[in-house]
């Protein structure tokens with residue numbers, strides 16, 4: 001099978017995002033399946049369209065996956081929807097699920113309609129894609145692991161979240177728990193925090209044999225992140241795992257589902273490092289399970305670990321303990337770092353691009 005995966009750089013400063021496209025063929029390139037997983041910002045959405053036209057030579061996207069409604073993943077997807085021909089849309093539509101969770105949030109002060117409205121207003125980017133699909137008759141599939149792949153996209157398994165797990169995350173979404181975010185104010189606040197963090201950061205040493213990464217608390221990442229679509233592609237035995245911004249809870253459920261489907265864990269060719277390399281989303285226990293236990297120093301690398309992180313995402317994205325944890329377990333770790341297109345291929349025409357320098361093993365890591 002021929003396939004190629006491209007992670008486009010997102011964000012010109014400290015905010016990370018995902019903009020991913022891929023194509024694959026099981027008939028020596030006679031027909032291709034073209035997919036997009038998240039679109040990053042408006043600028044990266046534009047870049048995705050150009051990339052697909054230039055490098056995949058098509059105006060058609062067979063399937064588009066919106067992993068979760070956060071702006072850094074959903075915003076650029078409207079460019080793709082408007083500029084290219086999208087045949088199938090896979091996304092969660094929380095505003096349509098109110099009937100399923102109303103009883104667990106009803107405290108007498110909310111109505112179904114007010115919840116629906118909050119979910120629409122709280123996720124304008126995702127709702128824009130949804131509206132576009134409805135208007136243009138593009139079928140929407142709800143990407144739940146218990147929907148038995150009714151999307152009918154070859155080689156793709158949705159391994160998370162299950163419907164139940166999703167609803168449990170949804171009831172804690174910021175848009176309906178009244179934790180409002182003034183985006184501009186927050187962004188500025190975040191920037192000064194990030195700057196302060198960069199200056200104040202303390203470094204400690206880490207060795208190959210002494211892992212400093214610890215298992216994060218269950219609520220270390222947001223419910224929105226834990227609601228992310230996790231997808232597994234099986235290209236004739238080569239397994240590719242896309243994790244979006246999923247945290248430990250979501251990833252361990254996905255691991256269960258992968259095993260239920262009859263696939264072995266610890267045997268991936270390519271794994272997306274979740275949430276732009278944040279240490280809030282993974283820890284040693286889940287990594288030991290999904291990608292395997294640490295290997296002896298100097299062992300051969302067995303898979304690609306890809307991090308989609310902003311240029312000035314440090315110190316949060318990617319976290320150096322996280323980079324080291326993947327390297328220790330056999331990962332060849334590469335990162336977009338906001339500037340590089342990460343291209344991973346098997347059997348597709350050579351673009352003549354220079355190989356990407358993998359991230360090193362860091363002997364100094366962040367001290368918290």
Ligand SMILES: [Zn+2]
Pocket residue numbers: 016017018070072073245275276
């Ligand atoms: Zn994200």
